[in-house]
Amino acid sequence: xxxxxxxxxxxxxxxxxxxxxxxxxxxxxxxxxxxxxxxxxxxxxxxxxxxxxxxxxxxxxxxxxxxxxxxxxxxxxxxxxxxxxxxxxxxxxxxxxxxxxxxxxxxxxxxxxxxxxxxxxxxxxxxxxxxxxxxxxxxxxxxxxxxxxxxxxxxxxxxxxxxxxxxxxxxxxxxxxxxxxxxxxxxxxxxxxxxxxxxxxxxxxxxxxxxxxxxxxxxxxxxxxxxxxxxxxxxxxxxxxxxxxxxxxxxxxxxxxxxxxxxxxxxxxxxxxxxxxxxxxxxxxxxxxxxxxxxxxxxxxxxxxxxxxxxxxxxxxxxxxxxxxxxxxxxxxxxxxxxxxxxxxxxxxxxxxxxxxxxxxxxxxxxxxxxxxxxxxxxxxxxxxxxxxxxxxxxxxxxxxxxxxxxxxxxxxxxxxxxxxxxxxxxxxxxxxxxxxxxxxxxxxxxxxxxxxxxxxxxxxxxxxxxxxxxxxxxxxxxxxxxxxxxxxxxxxxxxxxxxxxxxxxxxxxxxxxxxxxxxxxxxxxxxxxxxxxxxxxxxxxxxxxxxxxxxxxxxxxxxxxxxxxxxxxxxxxxxxxxxxxxxxxxxxxxxxxxxxxxxxxxxxxxxxxxxxxxxxxxxxxxxxxxxxxxxxxxxxxxxxxxxxxxxxxxxxxxxxxxxxxxxxxxxxxxxxxxxxxxxxxxxxxxxxxxxxxxxxxxxxxxxxxxxxxxxxxxxxxxxxxxxxxxxxxxxxxxxxxxxxxxxxxxxxxxxxxxxxxxxxxxxxxxxxxxxxxxxxxxxxxxxxxxxxxxxxxxxxxxxxxxxxxxxxxxxxxxxxxxxxxxxxxxxxxxxxxxxxxxxxxxxxxxxxxxxxxxxxxxxxxxxxxxxxxxxxxxxxxxxxxxxxxxxxxxxxxxxxxxxxxxxxxxxxxxxxxxxxxxxxxxxxxx
Numbered sequence: 001x002x003x004x005x006x007x008x009x010x011x012x013x014x015x016x017x018x019x020x021x022x023x024x025x026x027x028x029x030x031x032x033x034x035x036x037x038x039x040x041x042x043x044x045x046x047x048x049x050x051x052x053x054x055x056x057x058x059x060x061x062x063x064x065x066x067x068x069x070x071x072x073x074x075x076x077x078x079x080x081x082x083x084x085x086x087x088x089x090x091x092x093x094x095x096x097x098x099x100x101x102x103x104x105x106x107x108x109x110x111x112x113x114x115x116x117x118x119x120x121x122x123x124x125x126x127x128x129x130x131x132x133x134x135x136x137x138x139x140x141x142x143x144x145x146x147x148x149x150x151x152x153x154x155x156x157x158x159x160x161x162x163x164x165x166x167x168x169x170x171x172x173x174x175x176x177x178x179x180x181x182x183x184x185x186x187x188x189x190x191x192x193x194x195x196x197x198x199x200x201x202x203x204x205x206x207x208x209x210x211x212x213x214x215x216x217x218x219x220x221x222x223x224x225x226x227x228x229x230x231x232x233x234x235x236x237x238x239x240x241x242x243x244x245x246x247x248x249x250x251x252x253x254x255x256x257x258x259x260x261x262x263x264x265x266x267x268x269x270x271x272x273x274x275x276x277x278x279x280x281x282x283x284x285x286x287x288x289x290x291x292x293x294x295x296x297x298x299x300x301x302x303x304x305x306x307x308x309x310x311x312x313x314x315x316x317x318x319x320x321x322x323x324x325x326x327x328x329x330x331x332x333x334x335x336x337x338x339x340x341x342x343x344x345x346x347x348x349x350x351x352x353x354x355x356x357x358x359x360x361x362x363x364x365x366x367x368x369x370x371x372x373x374x375x376x377x378x379x380x381x382x383x384x385x386x387x388x389x390x391x392x393x394x395x396x397x398x399x400x401x402x403x404x405x406x407x408x409x410x411x412x413x414x415x416x417x418x419x420x421x422x423x424x425x426x427x428x429x430x431x432x433x434x435x436x437x438x439x440x441x442x443x444x445x446x447x448x449x450x451x452x453x454x455x456x457x458x459x460x461x462x463x464x465x466x467x468x469x470x471x472x473x474x475x476x477x478x479x480x481x482x483x484x485x486x487x488x489x490x491x492x493x494x495x496x497x498x499x500x501x502x503x504x505x506x507x508x509x510x511x512x513x514x515x516x517x518x519x520x521x522x523x524x525x526x527x528x529x530x531x532x533x534x535x536x537x538x539x540x541x542x543x544x545x546x547x548x549x550x551x552x553x554x555x556x557x558x559x560x561x562x563x564x565x566x567x568x569x570x571x572x573x574x575x576x577x578x579x580x581x582x583x584x585x586x587x588x589x590x591x592x593x594x595x596x597x598x599x600x601x602x603x604x605x606x607x608x609x610x611x612x613x614x615x616x617x618x619x620x621x622x623x624x625x626x627x628x629x630x631x632x633x634x635x636x637x638x639x640x641x642x643x644x645x646x647x648x649x650x651x652x653x654x655x656x657x658x659x660x661x662x663x664x665x666x667x668x669x670x671x672x673x674x675x676x677x678x679x680x681x682x683x684x685x686x687x688x689x690x691x692x693x694x695x696x697x698x699x700x701x702x703x704x705x706x707x708x709x710x711x712x713x714x715x716x717x718x719x720x721x722x723x724x725x726x727x728x729x730x731x732x733x734x735x736x737x738x739x740x741x742x743x744x745x746x747x748x749x750x751x752x753x754x755x756x757x758x759x760x761x762x763x764x765x766x767x768x769x770x771x772x773x774x775x776x777x778x779x780x781x782x783x784x785x786x787x788x789x790x791x792x793x794x795x796x797x798x799x800x801x802x803x804x805x806x807x808x809x810x811x812x813x814x815x816x817x818x819x820x821x822x823x824x825x826x827x828x829x830x831x832x833x834x835x836x837x838x839x840x841x842x843x844x845x846x847x848x849x850x851x852x853x854x855x856x857x858x859x860x861x862x863x864x865x866x867x868x869x870x871x872x873x874x875x876x877x878x879x880x881x882x883x884x885x886x887x888x889x890x891x892x893x894x895x896x897x898x899x900x901x902x903x904x905x906x907x908x909x910x911x912x913x914x915x916x917x918x919x920x921x922x923x924x925x926x927x
């Protein structure tokens with residue numbers, strides 16, 4: 001990874017204009033497509049497979065007049081009057097008639113209608129029930145406006161002191177939009193970047209890159225509405241995450257570049273190395289966030305899957321912008337950004353003078369000299385890490401205790417689809433909700449619909465009355481105002497009014513109680529019932545999401561353990577990181593529950609209504625915080641591991657690595673906290689809890705877990721923190737996070753000697769197995785286009801050397817370079833340019849020809865001395881001669897022949913082909 005990113009960085013410095021123009025053109029194309037083809041957002045919530053959704057779909061076919069969206073016009077008479085008075089009764093009835101004639105309205109039931117009319121017990125309030133002919137998704141803004149205009153006109157015709165407010169499920173959900181307050185996050189980011197970098201120019205680069213990235217991802221989401229339904233919450237979530245991680249990812253790359261520049265590194269080389277090191281961490285961190293967001297699909301809820309995929313698109317664009325646009329912008333800045341310190345310049349000048357006196361070109365040396373001056377440690381962060389690690393057990397207990405306190409409010413978290421009760425008090429829908437609760441009871445804001453097939457009944461009306469009587473006996477049933485069959489008498493509906501609010505636990509229990517009646521009603525009346533309606537749909541969504549939390553959590557935790565073990569080559573570090581992630585999740589959910597459910601500090605924070613939070617909040621918080629937690633874990637602990645690898649002092653590595661990354665991690669966390677918190681003031685009932693949860697989660701994870709708990713745990717574990725069983729080390733793929741492999745490649749660029757163009761160069765190469773060494777001490781120099789015999793007494797050693805030379809086995813010691821690529825770092829490049837053939841029988845000679853493909857520069861042949869058929873031997877001899885000689889579009893190919901019988905192998909070679917023989921010192925060791 002590091003080598004690929006290094007090459008990408010070098011390319012971008014030469015073609016920065018191509019990168020800049022390419023992104024701008026892409027933004028124009030996607031933005032233009034979004035403007036022309038977007039179909040707007042679809043804010044319906046469809047949950048396939050749930051009982052409520054299936055029943056609602058069935059009603060759409062058999063009882064369409066009650067399956068559409070519904071609304072309520074609540075009329076309240078002033079004190080001393082009643083809606084049943086003549087002055088009110090006539091105008092209310094006329095309004096119901098007028099509403100029924102509006103476009104999209106199926107029916108409007110007057111409060112005084114004998115079948116379904118609603119008048120409060122004290123006579124002061126009445127409800128005109130409005131039934132739309134289409135679902136909420138298909139009700140147009142024009143139809144909603146017509147309803148509102150009619151309600152406003154009606155309200156003006158009522159006596160002074162009267163109220164007429166339009167609400168109901170059609171108007172109960174508000175969806176967020178971007179507002180000016182989100183700019184607060186950008187202001188915080190600018191201030192933090194200026195303080196961190198000490199440069200206005202450097203501070204502007206992450207913002208420019210992040211804003212361009214969110215512009216592209218947001219436009220892409222709008223364009224995708226032409227192909228798939230997308231809720232209006234989706235682009236806001238993608239914007240929030242894309243902006244936060246886009247700034248942070250750019251921050252990590254730029255800070256590494258500035259640090260290298262201060263030490264005297266030439267700016268082009270610094271850009272490439274920053275991309276190779278910090279860029280590798282960005283790729284890893286971004287991939288973890290993307291996988292976690294895509295993992296939301298385990299809930300099997302379409303709108304949530306779409307939301308996760310769109311947010312993952314925003315993260316992917318942020319990663320690509322950091323890997324391409326950021327180095328391009330750094331290349332444009334050139335020498336102006338991050339000039340070497342005076343001390344570095346003086347030291348470089350002295351080095352150049354010494355080189356000049358030795359006969360070297362002074363200008364070349366001065367341009368690439370890197371001066372590793374020891375920076376003065378930041379006193380604040382030095383005190384922090386020493387306080388955290390002085391008594392690590394105490395630190396662990398204190399931090400764990402603080403975060404454990406969040407478990408209490410987190411255990412009280414309640415989930416549901418939010419309704420009008422969570423809207424601002426100024427909203428008409430909220431006012432209607434409150435008036436209904438006051439005059440009728442909270443359950444009238446969320447009636448349940450019980451439906452069943454009654455096609456076999458001879459008395460459908462009587463049957464519906466009998467079913468209604470059974471349901472009335474249940475606790476928490478306030479009323480059953482409607483029980484009727486449809487016109488064809490094959491489907492019946494019963495409207496059930498709970499005593500409790502739609503999002504209360506009592507209503508959820510009532511839904512379950514009605515469903516528990518199913519066996520009884522089936523046995524007694526032959527009817528199988530289902531419960532549906534907006535309230536039941538919300539309950540089913542919550543249950544579906546609650547059931548998905550465990551498998552999603554297992555996916556995230558398992559992924560965390562594997563990825564971190566792969567990066568840090570440790571068992572303790574992944575376990576510690578995963579436990580810390582769980583602490584962060586508990587802290588985040590605890591904060592959300594404390595404010596939005598328990599009401600702690602709700603007035604101070606401007607939360608107007610407490611109650612359940614949106615059902616998908618926990619799973620989104622878990623997914624996003626997983627990625628962000630891995631970000632900080634990687635950027636902090638990778639520095640500690642680097643110090644451990646280079647110096648071997650475990651406790652010192654914790655302190656030095658902390659000081660090398662704490663400032664950048666702190667800046668990144670403050671920026672991300674600011675961006676998330678900026679979405680809180682103007683957010684709706686969906687975004688507010690999410691913004692608070694993410695902001696608190698980032699704060700807890702960065703400052704309590706990663707920068708306090710992690711150093712304490714690593715200091716306590718010492719060397720044990722960095723140990724990994726050899727079998728697991730060999731099984732896990734390597735991810736060169738800090739560019740160790742790249743550094744080795746650069747150091748061996750001129751090995752074995754400057755200008756050499758060998759096919760294979762090996763010095764003291766060895767490969768181990770759990771049973772002992774397979775081979776050791778293998779050294780060779782093989783020119784390109786030559787045939788060489790590799791000799792060992794053990795067939796296993798021969799096979800291992802052939803596999804290693806063709807990039808198919810990882811060596812454990814020594815230095816190996818094949819076709820100009822250092823192994824094992826560039827094994828992939830060697831595999832693409834080589835072929836490995838094991839000859840077991842005379843007939844398998846044909847496999848050699850089949851393995852050859854365009855671009856092959858080296859062929860490793862194992863088992864050639866097993867041939868006995870003269871025809872096969874001659875075919876092999878002829879093939880080797882053709883490979884080494886080249887021709888017919890083939891460049892000369894290097895041939896390695898592995899054998900335990902060198903004389904036999906030499907006899908296979910054509911007389912015209914010169915060869916060299918190499919031996920392995922420990923070839924007799926059997927694995």
